[in-house]
Amino acid sequence: xxxxxxxxxxxxxxxxxxxxxxxxxxxxxxAAGVAGCLGDSPSDxxxxxxxxxxxxxxxxxxxxxxxAATTDGTSRTPTDAxxxxxxxxxxxxxxxxxxxPAALTSKFYLGAKSLAVIDDRDPTNSRDVDLITTExxxxxxxxxxVGVLPIDGRLLAGTYDFVTDPDLVASGRLRVFxxxxxxxxxxxxxxVQLHRGRHDFRVEFLREEPGETVSLGWRGTYGGLPPRIAExxxxxxxxxxxxxxxxxxxxxxxxxxxxxxxxxGSENSRRSLAVGLPSYTSFCFDPTDGSIPYxxxxxxxxxxxxxxxxxxxxxxxxxxxxAMFSVGGTDxxxxxxxxxxxxxxxxxxYRKRPEPFELHYSVDGxxxxxxxxxxxxxxxxxGRGLRSTVRFEEPPSEPVYFxxxxxxxxxxxASVGTWDGGRLEIPGGVEEFTVTVINTNPAAMGMIGGGGxxxxxx
Amino acid sequence: MTLPAGYSIxxxxxxxxxxxxxxxxxxxxxxxxxxxxxxxxHGELWAFDPGSGEWSLRTDELHQTLGVWTGGGPxxxxxxxxxxxxxxxxxxxxDTDAPTIDAFETVCDEWGYSxxxxxxxxxxxxxxxxxxxxxxxxxAEGGGPxxxxxxxxxxxxxxxxxxxxxxxxxxxxxxxxSPLGLGINADDxxxxxxxxxxxxxxxxxxxxxxxxxxxxxxxxxxxxxxxxYENLCEGVESEYAxxxxxxxxxxxxxxxxxxxxxxxxxxxxxxxxxxxxxxQAFLGxxxxxxxxxxxxEAVNGRYQGAVFPFSDPGDFQCGNxxxxxxxxxxALYVGxxxxxxxxxGTEAYGVQRVEYDGAxxxxxxxxxAVLPSGFRIDFTKAAAGEAGxxxxxxxxxxxxxxxxxxxxxxVNETDVEVTNxxxxxxxxxxxxxxxxxxxxxxxEDLTVRGRxxxxxxxxxxxxxxxxxxxxxxxxxHEVPG
Numbered sequence: 001x002x003x004x005x006x007x008x009x010x011x012x013x014x015x016x017x018x019x020x021x022x023x024x025x026x027x028x029x030x031a032a033g034v035a036g037c038l039g040d041s042p043s044d045x046x047x048x049x050x051x052x053x054x055x056x057x058x059x060x061x062x063x064x065x066x067x068a069a070t071t072d073g074t075s076r077t078p079t080d081a082x083x084x085x086x087x088x089x090x091x092x093x094x095x096x097x098x099x100x101p102a103a104l105t106s107k108f109y110l111g112a113k114s115l116a117v118i119d120d121r122d123p124t125n126s127r128d129v130d131l132i133t134t135e136x137x138x139x140x141x142x143x144x145x146v147g148v149l150p151i152d153g154r155l156l157a158g159t160y161d162f163v164t165d166p167d168l169v170a171s172g173r174l175r176v177f178x179x180x181x182x183x184x185x186x187x188x189x190x191x192v193q194l195h196r197g198r199h200d201f202r203v204e205f206l207r208e209e210p211g212e213t214v215s216l217g218w219r220g221t222y223g224g225l226p227p228r229i230a231e232x233x234x235x236x237x238x239x240x241x242x243x244x245x246x247x248x249x250x251x252x253x254x255x256x257x258x259x260x261x262x263x264x265g266s267e268n269s270r271r272s273l274a275v276g277l278p279s280y281t282s283f284c285f286d287p288t289d290g291s292i293p294y295x296x297x298x299x300x301x302x303x304x305x306x307x308x309x310x311x312x313x314x315x316x317x318x319x320x321x322x323a324m325f326s327v328g329g330t331d332x333x334x335x336x337x338x339x340x341x342x343x344x345x346x347x348x349x350y351r352k353r354p355e356p357f358e359l360h361y362s363v364d365g366x367x368x369x370x371x372x373x374x375x376x377x378x379x380x381x382x383g384r385g386l387r388s389t390v391r392f393e394e395p396p397s398e399p400v401y402f403x404x405x406x407x408x409x410x411x412x413x414a415s416v417g418t419w420d421g422g423r424l425e426i427p428g429g430v431e432e433f434t435v436t437v438i439n440t441n442p443a444a445m446g447m448i449g450g451g452g453x454x455x456x457x458x
Numbered sequence: 459m460t461l462p463a464g465y466s467i468x469x470x471x472x473x474x475x476x477x478x479x480x481x482x483x484x485x486x487x488x489x490x491x492x493x494x495x496x497x498x499x500h501g502e503l504w505a506f507d508p509g510s511g512e513w514s515l516r517t518d519e520l521h522q523t524l525g526v527w528t529g530g531g532p533x534x535x536x537x538x539x540x541x542x543x544x545x546x547x548x549x550x551x552x553d554t555d556a557p558t559i560d561a562f563e564t565v566c567d568e569w570g571y572s573x574x575x576x577x578x579x580x581x582x583x584x585x586x587x588x589x590x591x592x593x594x595x596x597x598a599e600g601g602g603p604x605x606x607x608x609x610x611x612x613x614x615x616x617x618x619x620x621x622x623x624x625x626x627x628x629x630x631x632x633x634x635x636s637p638l639g640l641g642i643n644a645d646d647x648x649x650x651x652x653x654x655x656x657x658x659x660x661x662x663x664x665x666x667x668x669x670x671x672x673x674x675x676x677x678x679x680x681x682x683x684x685x686x687y688e689n690l691c692e693g694v695e696s697e698y699a700x701x702x703x704x705x706x707x708x709x710x711x712x713x714x715x716x717x718x719x720x721x722x723x724x725x726x727x728x729x730x731x732x733x734x735x736x737x738q739a740f741l742g743x744x745x746x747x748x749x750x751x752x753x754x755e756a757v758n759g760r761y762q763g764a765v766f767p768f769s770d771p772g773d774f775q776c777g778n779x780x781x782x783x784x785x786x787x788x789a790l791y792v793g794x795x796x797x798x799x800x801x802x803g804t805e806a807y808g809v810q811r812v813e814y815d816g817a818x819x820x821x822x823x824x825x826x827a828v829l830p831s832g833f834r835i836d837f838t839k840a841a842a843g844e845a846g847x848x849x850x851x852x853x854x855x856x857x858x859x860x861x862x863x864x865x866x867x868x869v870n871e872t873d874v875e876v877t878n879x880x881x882x883x884x885x886x887x888x889x890x891x892x893x894x895x896x897x898x899x900x901x902e903d904l905t906v907r908g909r910x911x912x913x914x915x916x917x918x919x920x921x922x923x924x925x926x927x928x929x930x931x932x933x934x935h936e937v938p939g
Contacts, residue, residue: 248518255519256519256562257501257518257519257521258501258519258520258521258543258545258562259501259521260521260573270544270545270571270572270573271545271546271567271571287545287564287567303501306500306501306521306522307480307499307500307797308797310480310797311797312797312798313575313576313797313798314499314522314575314797315522315544315573315574315575347546347564347567348563348564349548349549349561349562349563349564350561350562351551351560351561351562352559352560352561353556353560353561354554360563360564
């Protein structure tokens with residue numbers, strides 16, 4: 001029996017390690033996927049969050065197990081499909097620096113007339129690459145790309161849909177392998193289950209005419225786009241306005257965009273700063289009160305609305321390319337002396353390098369640096385959140401309060417001080433403190449619109 | 459293509475050339491080493507190396523950057539960069555080995571920004587004391603009591619503001635509508651251009667003076683001295699217009715509609731390397747994809763002057779919104795965009811460069827000066843004998859309505875007889891005598907005071923060269939005694 005599992009870490013463990021099959025005729029991508037994943041309807045998101053609710057596999061989905069995930073030889077095979085937990089020890093990764101796809105190399109075999117010859121020849125050239133880009137563009141021959149898809153918490157374990165050009169597959173000029181298993185693609189699509197761990201990934205492509213290139217994309221059904229695999233990404237071309245021309249992507253370093261943002265809870269969200277972190281956690285910062293109204297999981301930002309997608313006057317809010325979740329943001333979260341004082345924030349800018357990403361502003365005239373890092377929880381499924389390290393230029397003598405929203409999904413911790421519900425009180429004189437807020441179920445997120453965070457009242 | 463002899467246009471960026479982006483330029487600034495910085499409506503900042511022809515991205519994290527200013531002021535580091543984003547003035551910090559900007563320091567964000575798409579922030583230019591000067595456009599989206607009238611959508615909209623080097627916000631002058639152009643000359647004098655529309659009959663270029671009012675009542679916002687500012691809809695202006703007319707500071711020059719529909723960047727030629735126009739200003743015209751030249755003079759303590767075409771509509775590939783001279787002054791970079799506005803030309807965005815060959819002296823009306831009984835035209839070189847005939851000139855004059863409706867046609871237009879033409883200074887100038895010359899009278903109710911004189915000269919140079927453009931428009935506010 002093949003089973004469609006929920007798209008979180010529990011579901012990751014639910015599938016059998018060796019079972020795989022192909023899901024034919026996926027109908028959930030395209031327009032429906034766009035609506036659900038890119039933020040128009042909370043109800044769509046809820047559906048998208050549960051693959052069993054939106055897909056009807058004809059013969060099941062491919063379940064792919066990582067070959068490198070169990071370094072200690074422990075079994076990953078769950079004993080209970082409904083409740084099992086993943087007992088593997090994930091391969092250590094440095095999610096702040098490792099790209100996705102990881103360790104990608106490109107080999108080109110000039111003049112090759114068939115993919116079958118790759119194993120018998122030395123490549124004409126070999127190089128490390130960030131994406132599948134079939135350079136040189138004007139030469140014919142065969143390409144082989146080898147890399148790793150790290151499902152390491154930045155990307156959630158669960159269901160992924162791989163999409164390519166059906167003609168390429170039908171003509172035998174494109175082959176895609178995960179863990180050595182070839183994806184068969186039906187009408188250019190195949191759905192697989194990716195467990196937590198590092199998945200070997202191989203793509204072979206035969207270029208018969210100069211200029212032909214690989215079209216390959218993927219997406220997780222939990223919401224939000226995963227990072228681009230290939231320069232030509234049919235998922236982005238199909239789902240994003242203007243074929244993704246205005247997407248800002250995050251690699252191994254933080255990225256930001258000053259832009260109006262939706263639904264940040266303040267009319268001053270027009271002044272917002274969107275920040276994308278390498279952990280594939282992004283957040284919206286409101287410079288007028290120092291708050292982080294929400295974060296999101298997945299790809300970073302479509303800034304097309306700011307430029308009217310190249311055709312209009314623009315200046316509409318940017319589109320987070322993921323599903324939003326709360327990190328406990330409240331208005332004026334940092335207060336000095338008086339916990340009820342909602343004033344006194346002056347934005348002073350931000351710094352990207354050296355990392356971590358820093359927000360600079362003052363509260364009641366006290367200059368602070370707030371370093372913000374993405375955090376992946378150790379729960380199952382892993383939560384997602386942010387860690388703020390707040391450093392005062394001159395420590396205030398009065399108590400400092402850091403306020404977070406009351407929410408059962410939030411796990412809070414701090415390096416110093418005392419929690420009273422969602423409010424952290426820090427004694428006067430402290431120069432630096434750290435607050436970590438993790439949303440334990442970011443995959444059950446609400447989306448933009450519909451009166452707030454949704455997803456359980458975050 | 460009708461540029462003066464000796465000038466040519468080179469395309470540096472367009473859809474098919476330059477960086478692979480929609481380079482919708484909103485700001486240009488040139489470093490002493492010649493590097494050109496171009497900020498864009500996408501929020502990108504690009505650097506262009508004129509030696510290699512290479513473009514490099516410095517950042518793409520900004521919010522609609524319609525202005526960039528590079529180092530050179532007191533205490534500036536050589537690589538300092540300031541940009542104006544819609545919500546703030548920002549200093550860009552590049553202090554690591556990474557190729558892009560490392561930190562973004564907020565210098566000032568005191569002005570209102572409600573999200574109205576029209577709330578553009580233009581500038582900065584920087585004076586010798588290190589102060590930044592910015593223009594803040596009025597809003598345009600709904601909410602106003604009058605149809606098709608710009609609105610005071612957020613604090614300080616419609617203002618020119620000054621920001622000290624320490625970041626202090628100083629509201630400086632008001633009455634701006636859509637102040638796309640901003641420039642400063644070597645004497646620390648700041649000039650701006652405004653785009654025609656409500657309360658702005660045609661585009662104009664004006665000198666910014668502290669506390670001055672430039673004509674658009676809605677910028678008065680909550681000022682208790684102007685309680686009725688926002689009720690001046692069509693049909694009721696007459697009750698108030700005289701008061702506003704008295705209050706408003708006249709422009710240096712009205713720019714007739716046929717010359718510019720969306721006047722843009724104001725850039726002074728101060729190195730004397732761009733032909734015979736040292737000290738004059740060049741203005742872009744976004745709508746017509748062309749350039750306008752401004753030659754002004756001080757009369758009775760007030761600047762006024764003449765505008766001339768430097769090109770014809772559509773000579774450039776796209777609407778010109780900003781300009782900057784090359785480091786040696788021999789070329790003028792022009793930044794372009796048309797999205798949402800439309801323009802002449804064939805491209806939607808880009809950068810072009812007007813290059814002077816360094817040798818040719820084109821024949822042109824260099825400047826026009828008002829005389830007690832007429833005008834003096836200075837040519838760029840000696841004119842032929844017909845310059846001494848009154849029949850070689852055609853002069854007419856008119857003024858414009860000052861009202862809440864969009865733009866104005868010519869009001870009280872009249873041909874003016876040239877009674878005498880006297881060649882002076884060896885043929886390089888001519889003095890025209892008219893029956894009378896002066897500003898509009900108060901009896902021309904609901905009109906601006908400035909009177910525009912259109913002066914055409916059917917004259918060739920002594921060396922037989924011809925003028926690319928034979929007409930100038932001089933705005934008279936003052937006449938020397």
